[in-house]
Structures are given as C-alpha cells and as structure tokens.
Amino acid sequence: MDTPDKTQITPTTSLSKFEDSPVFKFIDSLSPIELAKSCQTNNTFNSLAFLSPSSLFPSPQINCHRESRHHFSADSNSRVLQSGKQSNTSEETSKAVEQSDLYDEHLGCLNKDSSSKGISSNLFDEKSDLAIELPRTSKYDCGSPDGNLEPCDKILKRTSLEVAGQDRSPFQRNRDEWEERQLSFENERDLRKIRRIKLSGESAGCGWVAVVSDVADILTVNSANIIHENSDGQGLGLGIADSGTTSFISNIPQIPPDNANNLENTESGDLQVSCEQNELEEPVTDQTSGILSSCLVDKLVVSDSGLKNDGKKKFNQSSRQRSIRRRCLVFEKSPGFGLHLNSLPNISKDQNPLNKSTLSSIKTGEGPCVSGTAVAENSSETPATSGGDDADHNTPEKKRQKFEFVEESASCKRCNCKRSKCLKLYCDCFAAGLYCIEPCSCLDCFNKPVHEKVVLEARKQIESRNPQAFAPKVIRSTDGALDSWGETSKTPASARHKRGCNCKRSSCLKKYCECFQAGVGCSPSCRCEGCKNSFGRKDGCDESESNEDGLEASEQNASDKNSHDSVIDKKTEEHQEFLVPSDISRLPFAYSGKLARSFLHSVTSSKPCTTQEHGLDSSSCQSKFNSNLQAIPEDETPEVLKHKCLPLVLKPNSSPNSKRVSSPHRECTSTTVLRGRKLILKFVPPFPSFSPP
DNA sequence: GAGTTTGAAACT
DNA sequence: CAGTTTCAAACTC
Numbered sequence: 001m002d003t004p005d006k007t008q009i010t011p012t013t014s015l016s017k018f019e020d021s022p023v024f025k026f027i028d029s030l031s032p033i034e035l036a037k038s039c040q041t042n043n044t045f046n047s048l049a050f051l052s053p054s055s056l057f058p059s060p061q062i063n064c065h066r067e068s069r070h071h072f073s074a075d076s077n078s079r080v081l082q083s084g085k086q087s088n089t090s091e092e093t094s095k096a097v098e099q100s101d102l103y104d105e106h107l108g109c110l111n112k113d114s115s116s117k118g119i120s121s122n123l124f125d126e127k128s129d130l131a132i133e134l135p136r137t138s139k140y141d142c143g144s145p146d147g148n149l150e151p152c153d154k155i156l157k158r159t160s161l162e163v164a165g166q167d168r169s170p171f172q173r174n175r176d177e178w179e180e181r182q183l184s185f186e187n188e189r190d191l192r193k194i195r196r197i198k199l200s201g202e203s204a205g206c207g208w209v210a211v212v213s214d215v216a217d218i219l220t221v222n223s224a225n226i227i228h229e230n231s232d233g234q235g236l237g238l239g240i241a242d243s244g245t246t247s248f249i250s251n252i253p254q255i256p257p258d259n260a261n262n263l264e265n266t267e268s269g270d271l272q273v274s275c276e277q278n279e280l281e282e283p284v285t286d287q288t289s290g291i292l293s294s295c296l297v298d299k300l301v302v303s304d305s306g307l308k309n310d311g312k313k314k315f316n317q318s319s320r321q322r323s324i325r326r327r328c329l330v331f332e333k334s335p336g337f338g339l340h341l342n343s344l345p346n347i348s349k350d351q352n353p354l355n356k357s358t359l360s361s362i363k364t365g366e367g368p369c370v371s372g373t374a375v376a377e378n379s380s381e382t383p384a385t386s387g388g389d390d391a392d393h394n395t396p397e398k399k400r401q402k403f404e405f406v407e408e409s410a411s412c413k414r415c416n417c418k419r420s421k422c423l424k425l426y427c428d429c430f431a432a433g434l435y436c437i438e439p440c441s442c443l444d445c446f447n448k449p450v451h452e453k454v455v456l457e458a459r460k461q462i463e464s465r466n467p468q469a470f471a472p473k474v475i476r477s478t479d480g481a482l483d484s485w486g487e488t489s490k491t492p493a494s495a496r497h498k499r500g501c502n503c504k505r506s507s508c509l510k511k512y513c514e515c516f517q518a519g520v521g522c523s524p525s526c527r528c529e530g531c532k533n534s535f536g537r538k539d540g541c542d543e544s545e546s547n548e549d550g551l552e553a554s555e556q557n558a559s560d561k562n563s564h565d566s567v568i569d570k571k572t573e574e575h576q577e578f579l580v581p582s583d584i585s586r587l588p589f590a591y592s593g594k595l596a597r598s599f600l601h602s603v604t605s606s607k608p609c610t611t612q613e614h615g616l617d618s619s620s621c622q623s624k625f626n627s628n629l630q631a632i633p634e635d636e637t638p639e640v641l642k643h644k645c646l647p648l649v650l651k652p653n654s655s656p657n658s659k660r661v662s663s664p665h666r667e668c669t670s671t672t673v674l675r676g677r678k679l680i681l682k683f684v685p686p687f688p689s690f691s692p693p
Numbered sequence: 694g695a696g697t698t699t700g701a702a703a704c705t
Numbered sequence: 706c707a708g709t710t711t712c713a714a715a716c717t718c
Contacts, residue, residue, distance in 0.1 A: 419712065425702055426712050465703085502700065511715055512699045 414440040422447035423458035425469060430458070433470060473498050474518040495519075500526035500538075508533035 415428045415436060422429060422436050422445045429436045429447055435455075436447040446454050462469045475498050497515040500523055501508060508531045511517040515526060521536015522528055531538045 415713080417713065420702095424712075426714090428714085462702095469702095499701095504700075506699065506715095510699080512701090514701075517715095 415442050416440070417442040417445070419443075421445060423455065425462060430455070431470070468498070471498070473514060474520055496521065496523040497526070500524075501528050502526070503528040503531070507531065508537075 414434075415422060415430075417424075417427045417440075420426045422440070422442045425431045427436070427442070427447060429440060429442075434447075435449055436442055436445045446458075448455075459470070474495055495518070497518060497520055501513045501515045503513045503526075506512040506516075508516050508522050508526075508528050513522075513528070513533065515522045515528075516533055516535065519535055522531045522533040522538035523536075524538055526538040528538060
C-alpha cells in the first residue's frame with residue numbers, strides 16, 4: 001500500500017499547532033496524568049487516527065470535506081496528498097485518514113485471523129504492509145491520551161505478531177487479541193477525551209471532523225472485536241459474557257476512575273446524555289459537537305442492542321457490527337446531516353419513537369435547531385441517565401425499538417447487482433461510494449472492505465475513464481447566482497443533472513430519467529427526446545409552464561393505479577402538511593449515487609409526522625428531510641462544509657423555491673419559526689404531484 | 694415474483 | 706465519438 005511521504009506531515013508543525021490550541025490546553029488541564037511532552041497529547045489524536053478504521057468509502061460529505069473534489073479518493077495516497085494541501089489541521093486529518101485505512105486493513109486481518117480458516121496470501125501481504133507502515137506511523141508516537149504511553153516497539157511487536165499470526169497458536173492469538181483490546185480501551189478513553197475536548201474544541205477546526213468521525217470507527221472496531229471474540233467463545237473475561245450486551249459499554253469499566261468524572265454514567269447512554277447535556281449548555285457553534293453526539297448516540301444505540309436477547313442475539317451479533325459500521329458511516333459523513341444515504345430508506349419509520357432519537361442525534365449537529373425538548377426527550381430514552389423521568393421513553397420496548405430501528409437502518413435495501421460484482425457504476429452502492437452490506441442482494445459482491453484493493457482498482461479504472469464518475473451528478477448553483485443555465489438558484493430548476501439525461505421513451509417523466517429521479521429539471525445538456533420533465537424541460541419552459549405539463553404527465557403517471565409513484569403519492573399526501581415533497585424534489589438532494597433515489601422514495605413514502613411530532617419535535621421531522629437533502633452546489637463543495645450546522649431550512653417567508661442550506665444560527669432560532677414554516681409549507685403541493693389535489 | 698422496459702454504464 | 710452490449714433499476718403484469 002502506498003503511503004504518502006510522512007515528511008509532509010511534520011510532527012513538529014502539528015504538535016505546536018495543537019499545543020497552541022485551546023483543545024490541547026483543555027486536554028492538558030483535564031488529563032489526570034501529567035503530560036510530559038506535547039507529543040503525548042498529539043498522540044491522542046494520532047492514536048485515534050491510527051486506530052480508527054475509516055471506511056474505504058468515506059461518506060460523501062466528509063469526504064468532500066477532506067477532498068473538495070472527489071467523493072472518495074482512489075487511494076490513501078492521493079487522499080493524503082490532497083489533504084496535505086490544506087491546513088495543518090487537515091494534515092492531521094489526512095494522516096488520520098490514512099492511518100485509519102491502515103488500521104482498517106489491520107482489523108480486517110484480525111477478524112480474519114480469528115474467524116476464518118485460512119489466510120490468503122493477500123491477507124498476509126496486507127499484514128506485511130501494515131508492519132511496514134506501522135513504524136512510520138508510530139514515529140509520531142504511540143501513546144495513549146492519558147499519557148499511558150504505549151511504546152512504539154509494543155505496537156510493532158503486536159503488529160509483527162499479527163503478521164505472523166497465522167503461525168501462532170490460538171492461545172497466542174488470544175493473547176494478541178487481548179492486547180489489541182487493551183488498545184481498544186485506550187481508544188475509548190481517547191474518545192472520551194475528545195468528548196471533553198469538544199467543549200473547548202472550537203478552535204480545533206475542521207480537522208476534528210475526521211478525528212471525531214474516526215472515533216466512531218474506533219468504537220465500531222472495538223465492539224466488533226469484542227463481539228467477535230465472545231461469539232467465538234474465546235472471550236477473555238472482558239466485561240460481559242453475554243455477547244449481546246457487550247460492545248461499547250462493556251469496555252467502560254476499564255476506564256480509570258479519574259475519567260469517570262467526565263463520564264458520569266458508565267452504563268448505557270452515558271455518553272449520549274453527557275453529550276447532550278453539553279449541547280444544551282454550550283453554544284452550538286462547534287461542528288464537532290454534532291459529530292460527537294451523533295457518534296456517541298450511535299454507540300449508545302448499539303449498546304442498547306444488548307438489551308435484545310435470545311432469539312435475536314445471534315442476529316445481533318452478526319449484524320451489530322454492520323449496523324455500527326454503517327452507522328459510523330452515517331455519522332462520519334458530516335456534522336449536522338448525520339444521516340447517510342445508507343439509512344435513508346428507513347426514515348420512513350418516523351413514527352417510531354426511535355426515529356426521534358435518531359433524528360435527535362441528527363439534530364445534535366444542527367446546533368440551535370436542537371430543541372431542548374427534543375434533546376431532553378432523547379436523553380430520557382437513555383436508560384442509565386434518565387432516572388426514570390419519563391417512563392414512556394424508558395421502557396424496554398423503547399429500547400428494543402430503538403435498536404430495531406438501528407437494525408433496520410442497517411438493513412435497508414440496497415443494490416441488487418448480479419453480474420457487476422458491485423464494482424461498476426451500475427452498482428448503487430459502489431457508485432455512492434459505499435460498501436455493500438448485508439441488505440444488499442448482490443451476488444459475487446466485491447464491494448466489501450475485505451476486497452478493498454479490488455474496489456480501489458475498480459474505482460481507479462472508472463475514474464481514469466471518467467474523472468467525474470464519482471462526483472455528484474446533480475449540482476446546484478450557488479444561491480443567488482446565475483447558474484450555468486442562466487437561472488437563478490431561486491428557481492426550483494436551478495439544480496441540474498450535471499451530465500444530463502438521455503431519455504428516449506420515458507419523456508423524462510419516469511425515474512428512468514436521472515434528472516427526474518433527482519427531482520431536477522432537464523437542461524440543455526440533456527439529450528432527451530420529448531422531454532416533459534415536470535421539474536423543468538430542457539427546452540427552457542419555465543417552471544410554472546412545465547409544472548402544468550408536468551402535472552399532466554404526473555397525472556398520467558398517477559392514473560396508473562399500479563404506479564409506484566402513485567403509491568408514493570398516497571403516502572405522501574398523508575403528511576404533506578409538514579413534509580414538503582415538492583420542495584424536496586426540487587432540491588438537488590442527490591449526490592451522485594442512485595441511492596439518493598431511495599432517499600427520495602423513502603422521504604415521500606415515509607409515514608406522516610404525527611401531530612405530536614409537529615408540536616413537540618417539528619424540527620425533527622424537518623430535519624429528516626434536511627438531513628438528507630444534500631444540496632450540492634456547483635463547486636461540489638457540500639453545503640455541509642460551508643456551515644457548521646447543516647439543516648436545510650426553508651425560510652417561512654420565502655418562496656418554496658428559495659430553499660437553501662441555512663445556518664441554523666440564523667434560521668433555526670425558534671419553534672415559532674419552525675411552525676411558521678410549517679404553515680407555509682402546507683400550501684406547497686406535494687411531490688411528486690402525480691395526483692391532483 | 695417474474696417478466697419487460699428503460700437508460701446509464703461499459704465496451705468496441 | 707458513435708454504435709452496441711451489458712447491466713440493474715424501474716416498471717408492469
């Protein structure tokens with residue numbers, strides 16, 4: 001595996017950077033152990049980075065954050081190089097990304113080691129690579145954040161052990177795994193450190209995005225390891241024998257008492273609550289808060305999974321890791337948005353109280369948009385911290401539902417590839433930069449972490465053919481500016497499919513049409529014939545005009561009783577009061593992946609927001625959309641990167657067309673605003689408006 | 694659920 | 706670049 005020249009990332013630079021930062025000072029002040037050197041603190045981040053298995057396909061937003069251009073990079077090399085152009089913080093981040101990739105492989109090896117019967121030569125190569133990489137990595141130190149320095153040679157030793165793991169006895173491997181787990185505990189402490197750091201981490205800058213997202217991955221991996229071992233019957237007495245209740249929380253007793261002060265509750269939900277508490281207290285100007293809370297809530301949910309028992313236990317074990325993993329994908333994507341496309345199809349479960357919690361976790365990234373009510377409600381679902389304030393949110397059913405929701409989130413339907421091995425753009429997952437997971441129905445799938453190299457190669461090849469292959473297909477011009485089609489972005493059609501469609505027979509009125517599917521109008525770049533795109537024809541019909549025609553066509557569609565879309569409409573009508581499909585549809589929500597389709601589908605087919613939701617948690621409903629509407633401006637820099645807090649907010653007094661990603665600082669200031677918006681949205685026709693009102 | 698249609702992606 | 710084939714989703718029955 002190619003690794004960037006580490007000299008690009010001079011430790012001294014980043015170290016001094018961190019030392020000067022409030023984050024560092026805060027760490028320093030909080031750490032129970034005196035930090036002898038600054039590098040130890042830096043190691044906090046490095047160790048995090050080192051240990052975090054970032055996904056091969058970072059979520060688009062975060063990835064765009066790391067690399068302004070591509071959805072995901074072809075390899076870690078380019079990743080780092082690109083990131084290297086950014087600030088020092090970004091250098092840290094990029095390093096973290098790279099290292100986490102290493103660790104990803106590393107973990108893959110571990111898992112294989114402990115579970116598989118054979119070890120491929122490829123695996124061995126990866127290990128060798130790791131062994132080669134580690135010394136370089138560890139030159140920045142291998143210490144834990146608490147000052148529990150882990151000697152470089154220890155890591156090296158461990159690595160070499162793993163490299164030679166295939167020759168080792170089960171006992172030896174167990175020992176290695178134990179050491180690995182110990183390291184995991186340190187990681188968790190790292191997370192907690194960060195959790196505290198977040199309070200003062202405003203100056204940490206965007207680099208935190210990566211760091212924090214990596215935190216989620218850390219937990220993922222740790223949990224996975226533990227689960228795995230337990231399920232193998234090789235548990236080493238770590239915490240809990242019941243694998244169903246292991247995972248994240250099981251590690252907590254390992255936390256030194258001094259840290260416990262910052263982790264008031266060491267049972268399920270502690271992190272969530274403490275996080276939320278802080279979010280209530282602090283001015284939400286720090287994007288890390290959203291990420292953190294998202295990650296932590298995520299972990300909590302996973303922990304709750306342990307409450308499931310017996311019949312589902314096995315399923316839990318097998319699926320939890322995936323769930324977590326994907327949830328980590330979800331939350332690493334961006335601060336604020338929170339939801340990854342992975343989970344989009346599950347938004348529809350919004351009546352499930354779990355949704356509220358999930359959405360609350362989403363909202364935690366929305367800063368001021370997080371209503372105290374919502375947060376409190378969310379908190380109350382946390383068994384360990386609610387203190388039974390609200391029985392409704394504390395029942396085992398709720399917990400179960402909560403987990404079930406997570407499970408469902410992870411099990412949303414995805415690709416169904418049969419012949420492409422999920423290594424072509426045919427594959428939605430691949431195109432979206434995601435690994436395939438269990439819910440996929442694909443055959444001979446290679447789009448999995450274990451085939452990372454293959455995936456990268458495939459991706460490289462595709463990009464060599466078309467460098468923009470993984471770039472968002474639907475773009476939106478900057479607000480107020482004339483877009484490339486001479487329209488202001490205030491017009492709904494300002495979002496366009498970058499390459500345009502080529503429809504011949506669908507008249508751009510079916511989801512065969514990528515423009516239509518994305519809810520954007522056709523543009524001159526389209527080569528469609530007989531375009532009747534209801535979102536805007538390529539021949540330049542204005543919106544209202546095209547809307548009329550489009551409505552006609554939509555009615556045609558709707559007249560088909562079996563039409564899938566009409567089914568959607570029926571469902572949509574139920575909640576059009578609050579959810580504004582027309583706006584949604586017009587939003588250039590889609591990033592390149594077709595998964596965005598499922599998003600739209602899920603959104604429009606989602607169950608209505610209940611009245612209670614409107615009143616109590618209206619922002620939650622809204623954020624369900626907002627968190628998934630990824631308006632991608634023409635420069636392909638997601639809005640998420642331009643605002644610390646990312647809900648898309650439709651201004652109550654503006655035309656529905658003037659949707660924009662607004663900083664919650666400005667827009668999301670009160671429920672009144674939300675309600676006002678809600679009222680206005682009532683009059684917006686639903687999308688897809690296939691059936692007349 | 695199976696079969697058909699469709700258009701993007703891939704290939705030549 | 707154009708034509709053809711492959712592919713998987715959308716759609717229909």
